[in-house]
Amino acid sequence: MIMFGCAYYPWAGLSVMPIVQNLVLINPMVYASEGFRAALTSQSPHMPLWLILGGLFFFSLLFTLLGLRQFERRAVD
Numbered sequence: 001m002i003m004f005g006c007a008y009y010p011w012a013g014l015s016v017m018p019i020v021q022n023l024v025l026i027n028p029m030v031y032a033s034e035g036f037r038a039a040l041t042s043q044s045p046h047m048p049l050w051l052i053l054g055g056l057f058f059f060s061l062l063f064t065l066l067g068l069r070q071f072e073r074r075a076v077d
Contacts, residue, residue, distance in 0.1 A: 005029025010037060012045035028063075031055035 002008075004024050011034050014021035024030050034047040035056065046052075 001027055001029050006033045006037075010034070010045045011047045025055070028055070028059040031059065 005027050006014075006024065007029065011021065011024070011030060014024065030047075031052050035052045037044060038046045038049060038052060
C-alpha cells in the first residue's frame, strides 16, 4: 500500500501515466500522504485540497461503517 500510496512521490507526478494516476485513488494512503505533503510542503505539487479532504472523509466513513457492521455481527453471536 505504501508503494502505491504516493508516500515516495507526489500524486501530480503520475500525470505522465493517467491510468495509474486514477487507479491509485482507490488506495486510502494516497489521501493521507497527499494531505501531509500539502500541509508540510505547500510549494511542492500535490492533489487539490478538496479531493484530499473528500477522500479522507469518504474512506473514514466507509471504514467506520464496515467496522461497526463487523463489530455488531460478532457481538451478537
